[in-house]
Amino acid sequence: MTALAYTIIPVLAVLFGAIIAVWRRPGPKLTSAIQHLAAGVVFAAAATEILPDVMHGRAPLATLVGGAAGVVVMLGLKSLEERVRGPLAMIGAIGTDLLIDGLVLGLAFIAGAKAGLLLTIALTLEVLFLGVTVTEELGETVTSKLRIVAITTALALLMPLGALVALPVAGFPPAVIAGFLSFGLIALLYLVTEELLVEAHEKPDSPLISAMFFVGFLALLLLEELI
Numbered sequence: 001m002t003a004l005a006y007t008i009i010p011v012l013a014v015l016f017g018a019i020i021a022v023w024r025r026p027g028p029k030l031t032s033a034i035q036h037l038a039a040g041v042v043f044a045a046a047a048t049e050i051l052p053d054v055m056h057g058r059a060p061l062a063t064l065v066g067g068a069a070g071v072v073v074m075l076g077l078k079s080l081e082e083r084v085r086g087p088l089a090m091i092g093a094i095g096t097d098l099l100i101d102g103l104v105l106g107l108a109f110i111a112g113a114k115a116g117l118l119l120t121i122a123l124t125l126e127v128l129f130l131g132v133t134v135t136e137e138l139g140e141t142v143t144s145k146l147r148i149v150a151i152t153t154a155l156a157l158l159m160p161l162g163a164l165v166a167l168p169v170a171g172f173p174p175a176v177i178a179g180f181l182s183f184g185l186i187a188l189l190y191l192v193t194e195e196l197l198v199e200a201h202e203k204p205d206s207p208l209i210s211a212m213f214f215v216g217f218l219a220l221l222l223l224e225e226l227i
Contacts, residue, residue, distance in 0.1 A: 003109040003116060003167065007102055007160040010124045014098075014156035015149070017131025022145040025136065028203040031129060033212045035200035038125035039192045040216025045122040046188040048224050049115035050108065050181055057178030066179030070186025073100075078194065090137050094130065095155050101127065101191075102162020104184040109163075110170045111181060114227055118220060119188075125216075126196065127156070 020026070026034075054063055081093045101123050109116030131152055138148045169180050197213075 002113065003106040003163040004160055006109070006116060006120045007105060007163045009120055010101070010105075010127045010159055011153075011156040013124045013128040014131035014134075015153050017128045018135045018149045018152035021132040021135035022139070022148055026132065029206075029209065031132070032200045032203040032205065033209045034125065034129055035196050036209055036212035037216040038122070038129065039196040039200065040213040040218075041122040041125055041220045042119075042188055042196070043192045043213075044217045044220035044224075045108075045115075045119045046185055046192070048221065049111060049118055050185045050188065053111040053115070054178055054181045054185055057174055057181070059175035059178040062175045062179035063182045066182030067186050069179075070183040070190070073183075074187060074190040074194070091134075091151070091155065094134055095158050097130070097195075098127065098155055099158040099162040100187055102159035102164075103166050104162075104187050105159070106163035106166025107169065107180050107184040110166065110177060114224070117227070118224060121223070122220065126191065127159070131156070 057063070077093065077096055081089070105116065105119055105123055108119040134152045134155060135148055138151060142148050142151070166180075169177060172180075200209075
């Protein structure tokens with residue numbers, strides 16, 4: 001039940017992001033800086049915690065199948081997001097992202113308590129600004145601030161659901177677990193390269209803002225060594 005308990009942290013982060021956004025929208029430079037920071041933290045968590053467990057599993061076929069499934073699912077979601085427009089489509093796409101985030105977090109706790117803790121920190125930063133994004137998008141069609149926050153919070157609750165889906169994986173054979181971890185690894189790399197950094201670079205950039213990626217990466221490396 002540890003994974004389920006820890007998902008409360010990113011859920012609260014989504015709620016906090018939504019409340020901040022309906023009160024005062026953060027500036028583009030601050031948003032870009034935090035997105036770079038979150039990308040660095042997520043990348044470090046994937047590289048230091050998930051990747052070693054996949055490699056130590058020594059199950060190349062399971063790694064290939066799980067990784068290929070991750071590529072198909074994430075690119076399939078991207079294709080769907082590009083084809084379908086409107087508020088409901090946006091809610092569906094972000095809800096799916098949060099569900100997968102919860103699944104990956106649950107898989108991280110299967111890899112180990114430290115991996116789960118570090119990924120919780122990484123995903124909390126990521127979903128904080130996801131809450132801001134949802135709030136801004138809903139604000140174009142929904143006038144009630146309370147309703148916007150309620151919808152955003154309801155979407156965030158998909159993360160515990162995703163973590164719940166991952167719980168039975170712990171009882172599978174090691175090779176199967178390696179396949180699921182490979183899926184989670186691909187999902188995290190997609191999150192960094194195709195979402196966080198892409199969105200960050202759509203805003204005003206500077207060497208200082210770009211450096212936040214490496215600040216996040218090094219911060220998680222140091223935290224990993226200190227824990």
